[in-house]
Amino acid sequence: MADMRIIIVGGGIAGLAVALRGSSRDIVVLEASQMNKEVGALISLQPNASKIATKLGLDKYLGGKGPTRDKAFRIYNTDGELQAEIPSTERFGADRLVYHRADLHDALKQAATAIDGLGRPVRIIPSSRVMSCDSESGLVMLENGEHYSGDVIVGADGIHSTMRTIITGPDVSSPKPTGISAYRLLLDMKDVEKSRAFTSIINPREPFTTMVVGYDKRVIMGPGNNASLYGIVALIPDEHMHEASRSDSWTSNGSMKKLLESFAAFPEWILEVFKASGSSPALYQLRDIDPLESWVHGRMILIGDAAHAMLPTQGQGASQSFEDAEALREFLNDIPTPHTQAQIRKSLHDVFEARHERASLIQAYSRQQARPGTDMNRKRVTLNPAEFQEYNCAYEGARVWQAQQSSLKPIHTT
Ligand SMILES: Cc1cc2nc3c(=O)[nH]c(=O)nc-3n(C[C@H](O)[C@H](O)[C@H](O)COP(=O)(O)OP(=O)(O)OC[C@H]3O[C@@H](n4cnc5c(N)ncnc54)[C@H](O)[C@@H]3O)c2cc1C
Secondary structure, eight states: OOOEEEEEEOOSHHHHHTOOOOTTEEEEEEOSSOSOOOOSOEEEEOHHHHHHHHHTTGGGGTTTOOOEEEOEEEEEETTSOEEEEEEOSGGGTSOEEEEEHHHHHHHHHHHHHOTTSSSSOOEEESSOOEEEEETTTTEEEETTSOEEEOSEEEEOOOTTOSTHHHHHOTTTTOOEEEEEEEEEEEEEHHHHHTOHHHHTTOOTTSSEEEEEEETTEEEEEEEETTTTEEEEEEEEEGGGOSSOOOOOOTTOBOOHHHHHHHTTTSOHHHHHHHHTTOSOOEEEEEEEOOOOSOSEETTEEEOTHHHHOOOGGGSOHHHHHHHHHHHHHHHHTTSOSSOOHHHHHHHHHHHHHHHHHHHHHHHHHHHHTTSOOBOTTSOSBOOOGGGGHHHHHOOOOHHHHHHHHHHHSOOOOO
8 A cells, every 4th residue: 555655854843843653654854954963052842832742752752851841931120020920831731841952853853763653763864955846746856966756745944945935936935034133042050050140039940931121122041951051042123232143043153242232231130141151142133934825835835934934032933833743743644545646735735724824823923022021111021921822822733723713713694
C-alpha cells in the first residue's frame, strides 16, 4: 500500500513539531543548516501549546532538562513597584513552560527520529537548502541539485520563507520592520545573584516572568534550565536606540555600552543586571508579516513563521507553530490509506480554515501589545498582557476550536 510521502521544508520548531509520525507515512525534513548550533536563548510555550507538547510526550525526550513551570507574569514600573500579577495556569488547564531553545529543539528532533515512536522514524536531512517547489506535482528542488517528491509539502522555513513566495510572489509578503528592536541576554544565575540591587527587588530563582515597563520600553526576564540561567529581552523603539539595529538575524551582536545608554532612564537595579552578563547582547530588529490570504497552494501548506510571523510581545510565535502542527496532524489523520490527491488538498484547506482567523488575530494582538506601556509620568503601567490571555490560552486543539467557532456563527435562514 502506498505510504503518504510528507516533505517538511525547514527543521526549526514548527517543522519538527509537525513531524507527523503515523503508520503508512514516509516523512523527510529538509533543513538548510547543519543543525548543530541552536541559538542560546530561552523560549516559552503558553498553555495553549504546552498542552500539545504534553500530548506529544516531549518530557520523555528532555532528560533532566525539563522546562521551568512559570507561576505568573509580574509587571513592575521602573520604581520597582509591582503593578500586576497574572497567574499562569489553573484557568487554562496547563502551565506556561520555559525551555532552553536548544533543549526544546533537541527533544522535538528525538521525538521525530526515535526508533520507538509511532510509524517509521522521520529522516532529517541537514545542509539541504530548498530553492523551489512545484506545488502542483510536489517536486521539491534543492540548492545542491537534488530533488524530492512528496504527496504533501509543508513549508516550515521560517520568517524569510522561500515557500511563501510560491503563494504570494517574491516581494509581496517580505517581512516588515515593526519599528521595534530587541536586545537579548542569557546570563548565568550566579552572575545575576551578584547583582544586589536587582535581587533586593526580584528573586531571580523563583519561576516568575517579570516585565518592567517604562514609557515605550520594556524588559522581560525570567529563569530557565532549573534556575541555572536567566534570560532577558529588552524591547525598544528603533528611534530611541543609541545604535542602529539593521540586522534581523537572531545571532547578530549589539553593544552593551549602547544598551545601557538606550535604557539610561531605567533604574540602577535593571542596569546592574544588564551589566552582570559580562558579554555583548544579541541585537535584532523585530519584523513580522501581514496576514496572508492563503497558506495553501496545490499540495503545499505553510505553517509557523512562514505562515504568520508575529512580534514576540505575547510570546506566541512558537506556540502558534505547535497549534499549526496539531491541526495538520489531526486533519491528515482523516485521510484513508490509500489516499487521493483530492483528499489531501481538502485536508490542507481544512487546516487553513481552522487556523487562519485565529493566527491572524494573534498576529494583530501582538502588534497591539507593542504600543507604549505606561502613562505619561511613567508610574502607572497601562499595558495589560491579560487582555488577550483568555483568547490565546483557552485553546483545546483545532477540532474543538472549529466546533466552538461554528456554534458561534449566525444561522442564516432564507
Ligand atoms: C533565538 C530565537 C528566540 C526566539 N524567542 C522567542 C520567544 O521567546 N517567544 C516566541 O514566541 N518566539 C520566539 N522566537 C520565534 C519562534 O521561535 C518562532 O516564532 C517559532 O519557533 C516558529 O518557528 P519556525 O519553525 O516557523 O521558524 P524557525 O525557527 O525560524 O525555523 C525555520 C527553519 O527553516 C530553515 N530554513 C529556512 N529556509 C530554508 C530553506 N530554503 N530550505 C530548508 N530549510 C530552510 C531554517 O534554517 C530554520 O531551521 C524566537 C526565535 C529565535 C530564533
